[in-house]
Amino acid sequence: MSNFSVRPPGVLEMKKPSIPLGLVFSQSGPYGMMGGELLKSALMAIDEINVCAAFDFTFVPYLRDPGGVVAAYHTACDELIRDERVDHIIGCYTSASRKQVIPIVERTERLLWYPARYEGFESSDNVIYVGAAPNHNVVPLVRHMLDHVSSDVFCVGSNYVWTWETNRVIREIVTSAGGRMLAERLLELGETSVDHIVREIIDRKPPVVFNTLVGESSYAFVRALHEATTRAGLAIPMLSCSLCEPELKLIGAPASVGCITSSAYFESIERPENRAFVARWKARHGIDSNPSVDGQSTYVCVMLLARAIRRAGSTDVAAVRRAAANHRYDSPQGQVWVDPDNNHCFLTPRLARSVHGCQFDIFWEAEAPERPDPYLSNLDLAAIGLSPEKSNDAMSKRPNHLRIVK
Amino acid sequence: MTRTSPFSVRGRRALMVMRDERDISMVRRQLNRLGMTIIEHDPAEAPPSGENFDVIVMDVDSIPLKSGTTAAWKASAPVIALIGTETPSRLRWLLDLQPASFLVKPLRSAGLYTALVVAFDSAQRRIDEAAYVERLENRIRSRRLVFAAVLQIMRGHALSESDAFALIRQAAMRHRTTVEQLSADIVAVGGMPNRTTRSAS
Numbered sequence: 001m002s003n004f005s006v007r008p009p010g011v012l013e014m015k016k017p018s019i020p021l022g023l024v025f026s027q028s029g030p031y032g033m034m035g036g037e038l039l040k041s042a043l044m045a046i047d048e049i050n051v052c053a054a055f056d057f058t059f060v061p062y063l064r065d066p067g068g069v070v071a072a073y074h075t076a077c078d079e080l081i082r083d084e085r086v087d088h089i090i091g092c093y094t095s096a097s098r099k100q101v102i103p104i105v106e107r108t109e110r111l112l113w114y115p116a117r118y119e120g121f122e123s124s125d126n127v128i129y130v131g132a133a134p135n136h137n138v139v140p141l142v143r144h145m146l147d148h149v150s151s152d153v154f155c156v157g158s159n160y161v162w163t164w165e166t167n168r169v170i171r172e173i174v175t176s177a178g179g180r181m182l183a184e185r186l187l188e189l190g191e192t193s194v195d196h197i198v199r200e201i202i203d204r205k206p207p208v209v210f211n212t213l214v215g216e217s218s219y220a221f222v223r224a225l226h227e228a229t230t231r232a233g234l235a236i237p238m239l240s241c242s243l244c245e246p247e248l249k250l251i252g253a254p255a256s257v258g259c260i261t262s263s264a265y266f267e268s269i270e271r272p273e274n275r276a277f278v279a280r281w282k283a284r285h286g287i288d289s290n291p292s293v294d295g296q297s298t299y300v301c302v303m304l305l306a307r308a309i310r311r312a313g314s315t316d317v318a319a320v321r322r323a324a325a326n327h328r329y330d331s332p333q334g335q336v337w338v339d340p341d342n343n344h345c346f347l348t349p350r351l352a353r354s355v356h357g358c359q360f361d362i363f364w365e366a367e368a369p370e371r372p373d374p375y376l377s378n379l380d381l382a383a384i385g386l387s388p389e390k391s392n393d394a395m396s397k398r399p400n401h402l403r404i405v406k
Numbered sequence: 407m408t409r410t411s412p413f414s415v416r417g418r419r420a421l422m423v424m425r426d427e428r429d430i431s432m433v434r435r436q437l438n439r440l441g442m443t444i445i446e447h448d449p450a451e452a453p454p455s456g457e458n459f460d461v462i463v464m465d466v467d468s469i470p471l472k473s474g475t476t477a478a479w480k481a482s483a484p485v486i487a488l489i490g491t492e493t494p495s496r497l498r499w500l501l502d503l504q505p506a507s508f509l510v511k512p513l514r515s516a517g518l519y520t521a522l523v524v525a526f527d528s529a530q531r532r533i534d535e536a537a538y539v540e541r542l543e544n545r546i547r548s549r550r551l552v553f554a555a556v557l558q559i560m561r562g563h564a565l566s567e568s569d570a571f572a573l574i575r576q577a578a579m580r581h582r583t584t585v586e587q588l589s590a591d592i593v594a595v596g597g598m599p600n601r602t603t604r605s606a607s
Contacts, residue, residue, distance in 0.1 A: 071427065071428075099490050099511070102512070103512035119493055121493045121494070122492065159471075164471045164496065165493040165495045165496075167495070168493070168495040168498070
């Protein structure tokens with residue numbers, strides 16, 4: 001299944017050749033809700049490709065559900081490659097699952113299209129990283145915090161690699177700017193007993209809380225903190241680089257309102273490509289359903305892959321990788337393309353504030369898509385760690401970084 | 407003191423602190439081939455106490471990044487770190503553990519022997535260096551004693567400082583002892599001790 005003939009577009013009466021496509025999403029287990037969102041997005045993109053005259057092939061999805069069990073990811077991909085003969089796999093959500101899959105795609109020379117944002121410090125030739133790298137996600141939010149909120153921060157997060165690494169970046173940037181990390185409180189994944197941390201925050205009244213909790217822990221914390229600060233008459237801003245629209249719904253108003261969030265995608269992006277994407281999403285999944293950053297990113301994975309296969313005229317991994325490099329796609333979130341230096345994507349960082357109606361009000365976006373920097377090797381702490389007057393200077397030298405859109 | 411060559415691994419005891427079944431079976435197979443004794447330990451539990459190991463093969467990703475966990479693992483046998491996540495936060499934790507060598511996951515059958523040899527060698531070097539440092543520290547500690555002995559000889563023999571020290575050094579050589587030890591004797595008896603020389607001169 002490596003080659004197929006390229007015919008002129010529009011010849012729909014002939015049966016198009018089909019390409020098997022592996023999908024690995026956990027629809028049960030601790031992050032089953034997110035897995036379901038990613039799957040919905042992948043299937044929507046596959047259906048769009050399959051009816052689109054501009055593509056001379058169809059995708060046949062083969063789905064595996066590892067149920068959130070890390071070791072099951074290896075088996076799932078092994079089956080997809082051996083039994084279903086897929087060259088390309090879209091999926092994985094956590095870093096632990098991605099690291100299970102990498103040995104097998106490297107050994108068999110297959111390609112994993114990974115949709116989620118993650119903590120960086122990895123770059124496999126057999127993975128295309130379509131989610132945000134830390135320079136797209138954490139760095140703009142910490143920079144915003146230093147410039148507009150406070151340089152003393154109270155950190156709360158889930159006890160795993162995402163929080164550890166995010167907190168490390170926050171600490172480095174904040175301390176080089178003369179600020180302080182006031183606390184670093186960790187909760188086990190899935191833990192919802194948050195009262196001791198909320199109590200500490202009410203007692204110490206930090207100028208800002210940085211939340212890297214995930215799933216139920218985060219929802220419980222956001223609700224409890226909102227209730228406690230309201231009762232105490234305090235206004236403590238909260239920052240997050242992972243909240244998305246479906247999660248705002250799970251938290252519920254009014255606690256879900258007012259969170260400052262960093263992401264490459266929000267449903268509220270005012271681009272014709274996104275308005276059309278949201279309309280198609282709602283037509284397919286219901287008017288009350290909302291796309292999310294990771295879902296949209298999964299959709300982008302399928303679209304980037306389809307375009308690369310069309311350009312390569314083959315599903316061969318080396319040819320597809322070459323065809324995907326630097327090829328620009330007008331996605332819902334804006335132009336996206338793969339940087340062949342590290343297989344991560346150019347994405348546009350954005351900052352927003354959550355509002356009523358489970359939406360985000362975008363108040364800043366980068367002027368152009370930013371080069372991915374998975375190892376943060378271009379992070380210039382000296383340029384960030386300046387006093388406010390100097391940092392205005394630094395900003396004028398960095399026009400790409402801060403552009404107020406509202 | 408006889409020392410074991412770092413290349414001889416047969417019979418040495420390895421503690422495996424790992425979680426992933428595929429990695430475990432790979433390491434177990436290799437260690438068995440090398441004739442090592444294997445003890446397996448659940449990473450979720452506290453380090454075993456009271457048992458002796460020659461090396462610890464540790465999947466560092468399997469241990470939560472919490473303060474205090476490194477201290478518990480330190481100080482026992484040399485650690486071979488199995489690394490999956492290369493984030494600086496994890497590597498910081500790893501540095502505190504002072505690994506003797508490391509392997510990057512996914513593991514292959516090649517590499518483990520090299521990691522073991524490097525670990526055994528660097529553990530031996532650490533022991534040697536610690537002993538050397540201790541000798542130097544002892545010498546620094548006995549400086550006051552030497553100074554007191556020099557003063558004693560200067561007064562007792564009406565010598566200059568450099569002549570007094572030369573006398574002590576020559577006597578120490580003749581007695582086949584260290585300047586520090588002889589100084590302690592001088593201070594103890596209040597003058598040059600009356601020893602029978604064992605030298606051939």
